[in-house]
Amino acid sequence: MDRLYISDILNDGFVDKDVNIRGWVYRWRESGPLVFVVIRDSTNIIQVIFERSSVDEKTFEMAKKLTIESSVEISGKLVKQNKAPTGYEIQAKSIKVYHLAEPFPITKDKSDEFLLDIRHLWLRSREMTATLKIRETLMEAARDYFNEHFYHEVTPPMFVGAAVEGGSTLFEVPYFGEKAYLTQSSQFYLEAFIFSLESVYTIQPSFRAEKSRTRRHLTEFTHLEAEAAWIGNQGMIDFEEELIIAIAQALIEKRKEELKILKRDINVLKNIEKPFYRYPYEKIIEIGRSKGMALEDVVDLGEKEEREITADFDKPIFVYNYPKVLKPFYHRPDPEDPNHVLCHDMLAPEGYGEVIGGGERIWSKDELINRILEEGLNPEDYQWYIDLRKYGSVPHSGFGLGVDRTVTWLAGLDHIKNAVPFPRTIRRLKP
């Protein structure tokens, strides 16, 4: 008999038919001559019942000995059963045990810390499984959206020789007697690709060595970055808005069950529709002040401020044209207002805060060199980046989206660690 996936047999079409499944023991309990076993596979869970009166003694004894997480193959008749957790039940006829598991360390009482220590086992939980599927669908939806818009996927290097942005701290790694660094952003490399492929994107890890201890920072995170020729700041905002909507739609279509497992209200995602809020930088400061914050005219918002400002919003907020002093040198100053740059951040609502940063890049060689000098940096360190402005330079824009932050927001999680299979933080490198 061919093995079937659990999600495929949870329907009336298989009732009274013999089915064969493989998976792991998720729950086990006995009551006299009955043994109830809930089996989990990659698709869902289903209850199996072993009755002493209807299976041979050897099979029943084996069912009685099963332990949580044992790997098994079970055959039996599918029936409808309201008392079973997913509405159907298999009346077992036979079982093959591949491995009788040792006592599983995860029980009903568990702390966040413990779950991080045994992350390699916690990955099997329904919560993590649901989160991983949501991550996958999010990236798949993004790739589909990029492909529909003729973006090419590229793979920039992760070993780099120098920083992209002055501010961030880099991880240094030995490199055959020289120093190399782990990339903190692929932006500069993506800019190199646009002169042939025009529109490009990548989904790769970025690394930041900041000693940040907040619910939205990791030292290694999945970075979705894009860069496109012939597009300006506002055009890029339009593009990102549709990207986020495409992702939300994909989750609504394909991940209803997983969102339910994570207790995320799907109506929140259904509400992610055009138009998002769009405010110039000064307006967001005004909103902060209206909530009682003491904010200077020109100030970087902290995590706490962002959380409070976005708390009452129901849709993402684009904040554009920040004061020049707050942003890295490569952002293009607004020709109409040189103290501001043509950039934007997208803040997720409900307190989640920044998930996208992007904008239009300086495309004039001389302007770029002037901005590098103005920031006290050395143009020699950016030789190849400046080189790109010498041979048919074009207006272009790009953005970077934190995949893990976006998952945290859309899945309604409380901490970025829960959006990542093996989170890396300042104090955690294992497992």
Added chain:
RNA sequence: GCCGCCGUAGCUUAGUGGGUAGAGCACCCGGCUGUUAACCGGGAGGUCACCGGUUCGAGCCCGGUCGGCGGCGCCA
């Protein structure tokens, strides 16, 4: 980096006027004909993070070390 909190059985934890360390889950044994991280009875399981000090006596008081969590700062 700064501030705060925490470290007792595999897990979650109770336990300060200093006086033999207690429970639930998991595990083992037994019971139960519809269980929902079941229930009932029994059993086993502890260098109370580590080092030092005070004391007749320290899980508890004092000093230090290590590890973790949360917040701030930094940052995407």
